[in-house]
Amino acid sequence: MLRNLCREYYDLVDDRANIKKKLSNDLRVAFPGYEKVFSDITGNTSLVILKSYSTPEAIINAPKEDVLNLILLFLKRVFYGLEKLITS
Template sequence: MNKLKAQLHIVFPGFCKVFSDITGVTAVAVLKRFPTPEDVINAQPDEIIKLISLSSRKGLNYAKAKYDKLFKAAKNALNFRYNLSSVYDVLKINVYLIEEFDKKINLILSEIKAFVDKNKSEKFVQQIYYLDSIPGVGFLSAVTLMCEIGDFSAFSKPKQLFAYFGVDPSQ
């Protein structure tokens, strides 16, 4: 990610301010299709807006606002960048690697979900479902917590669990 940021600062300064997560689905989709400021400037606005809307799943108003920021950043980049074609090649490689890592991560997550679904009757898995039912706790967080804790029965009081996580050091 740091290499990608560094490359973007060279050839497309301002891109990182438009997309706070440059390895996110939307930023990667935009970089893959429109890697240079010229590509953004010369593209049909509706094409970029549609791409942002679909990849972010946040609607047209969000996409239009992002497009406006992206277009402005692209215009500014023409004046405040080093136009090195080799950096664009490295940028494309990094975007490819991010996509491949995302595919592998999604595959691993699918395997974890399949394993959990296959073992629904196990007490450990039931505790994962219990944690996952709490608002703000997602499936991956629930699995991670259970892998860290092991089993809630190891703690006779909530304070012991808090101490285990370092929240209540007096225990």
């Protein structure tokens, strides 16, 4: 049983690494320079941006305030959750 769980765990870790590599390769083609903006392309902030703006043109054409507000809103949710966790 434990051996099977360990094998499954390592399979999932390998799958995750492969997905990250694929995302990185796809972003190099679709979003040249994206990795220079986000050090962790699979981080939550990066993923929020990718979900909201599916093309480089969409980000470029979006008002700066909208992009910044999206990031700030996400960060506020994260920090609110951490604050709640700490004060509980």
